[in-house]
Amino acid sequence: MVTLEQSLKSENASVLDKMVEHEQVLFCNDKATGLQAIIAIHDTTMGPALGGCRMAPYKSMDDALKDVLRLSKGMTYKCAAADVDFGGGKSVIIGDPLKDKTPEKFRAFGQFIDSLNGRFYTGTDMGTTLDDFVQAMKETDYIAGKPVEFGGGGDSSIPTALGVVYGVKATSQALFGNDKLEGKTFTIQGLGKVGFKVAEHILAEGGNVIVTDINENALDEIRKIGGSSVKVVASDDIYSQDADIFIPCAFGGVINDDTIATFKVQGIAGSANNQLAESRHSEVLREKGILYAPDYIVNGGGLIQVADELYGANPARVLAKTQNIYNSLLEVFTQAEQDQITTATAADRMCEKRIADAKNRNSFFSQAKRPKWNFKHQ
Ligand code: NAD
Numbered sequence: 001m002v003t004l005e006q007s008l009k010s011e012n013a014s015v016l017d018k019m020v021e022h023e024q025v026l027f028c029n030d031k032a033t034g035l036q037a038i039i040a041i042h043d044t045t046m047g048p049a050l051g052g053c054r055m056a057p058y059k060s061m062d063d064a065l066k067d068v069l070r071l072s073k074g075m076t077y078k079c080a081a082a083d084v085d086f087g088g089g090k091s092v093i094i095g096d097p098l099k100d101k102t103p104e105k106f107r108a109f110g111q112f113i114d115s116l117n118g119r120f121y122t123g124t125d126m127g128t129t130l131d132d133f134v135q136a137m138k139e140t141d142y143i144a145g146k147p148v149e150f151g152g153g154g155d156s157s158i159p160t161a162l163g164v165v166y167g168v169k170a171t172s173q174a175l176f177g178n179d180k181l182e183g184k185t186f187t188i189q190g191l192g193k194v195g196f197k198v199a200e201h202i203l204a205e206g207g208n209v210i211v212t213d214i215n216e217n218a219l220d221e222i223r224k225i226g227g228s229s230v231k232v233v234a235s236d237d238i239y240s241q242d243a244d245i246f247i248p249c250a251f252g253g254v255i256n257d258d259t260i261a262t263f264k265v266q267g268i269a270g271s272a273n274n275q276l277a278e279s280r281h282s283e284v285l286r287e288k289g290i291l292y293a294p295d296y297i298v299n300g301g302g303l304i305q306v307a308d309e310l311y312g313a314n315p316a317r318v319l320a321k322t323q324n325i326y327n328s329l330l331e332v333f334t335q336a337e338q339d340q341i342t343t344a345t346a347a348d349r350m351c352e353k354r355i356a357d358a359k360n361r362n363s364f365f366s367q368a369k370r371p372k373w374n375f376k377h378q
Pocket of ligand 1: 156157158160189190191192193194195212213214215218235249250251252271272273299300302
């Protein structure tokens with residue numbers, strides 16, 4: 001059986017060969033507005049596909065297809081890890097977000113989303129904004145992560161940051177036998193929407209932080225809050241600091257051959273997407289005795305909030321589910337230890353088991369009794 005990774009590498013693979021693991025791919029072309037987009041639905045075993053819409057000036061249709069196939073598969077795992085009743089999907093709009101956006105394009109895009117009749121929910125991602133989706137919402141109800149004034153759950157970096165704190169605590173529990181932040185030292189890369197809140201929380205619980213950011217204002221702000229519990233270092237020096245746990249909250253690819261060689265931390269748990277430069281780096285971390293909390297579990301808080309919105313936004317429900325990131329990580333750490341595999345592999349297997357369990361459950365019920373997908377739109 002050819003995998004998605006193998007099929008994407010093959011130059012000669014047809015579109016159907018490339019979507020070997022996907023249920024459905026919709027190519028959208030609207031002559032009137034110039035919209036060109038691709039919607040990929042990877043797997044709807046757990047529920048309708050959920051995933052953001054990225055707008056980027058892809059060099060070719062093939063690059064856009066590769067991106068949407070890869071990202072939508074990632075969403076299947078992310079949704080399973082977050083234990084939300086959604087499957088994986090993603091959409092991409094081909095174009096420069098700074099030059100090629102028009103309200104009409106996003107309305108046309110909304111019509112394509114609507115044509116899937118609830119099989120796919122989308123919202124903002126890199127290159128798209130809430131304003132874009134206010135346009136799409138004129139054409140479809142299947143938009144998630146809405147502005148608060150349209151029934152949305154609000155700033156998703158709040159639950160994401162909370163999830164990171166639970167991720168750091170679970171990693172601490174596995175490493176040190178207690179999940180106290182007090183007295184421990186954490187390196188934080190990036191004091192943006194997520195990293196700043198995580199730093200505040202750690203300081204409030206009596207931990208110390210070593211931080212870096214290219215934004216001087218954020219550094220000044222955290223110094224004001226934490227005083228002597230805050231140390232600021234240059235961007236490149238963050239990897240080699242003497243600390244307990246590294247919390248990457250800026251960009252991906254930060255776990256690579258160069259950084260691993262300098263790490264002195266015992267664990268890594270942060271919000272940045274795609275932290276491993278290559279999947280083999282999870283094995284390199286394991287060999288070095290550094291415990292890696294898989295990024296897509298740690299940063300699931302925002303997704304939990306977006307998914308919850310489709311039942312009618314409820315902060316208490318979001319909080320409860322986000323807390324569960326702690327338990328999912330402990331399950332992954334235990335399984336990895338037991339099977340002598342990396343935590344990244346253990347995380348993937350946990351998600352695949354959740355999906356397989358859902359498949360069995362779905363075949364037990366008659367079609368009529370299967371979970372209804374229209375949520376509050378029924
Ligand atoms: P953000 O843009 O608000 O913050 C990123 C921070 O990193 C900024 O303060 C920026 O100045 C800093 N930064 C950039 N380059 C740097 C460098 N070289 N050295 C040090 N700092 C640098 O983004 P965010 O919303 O806080 O998200 C952080 C990460 O978490 C991103 O990778 C994002 O994809 C991921 N993530 C975020 C959410 C969410 O809900 N916001 C959800 C899932 C994943």
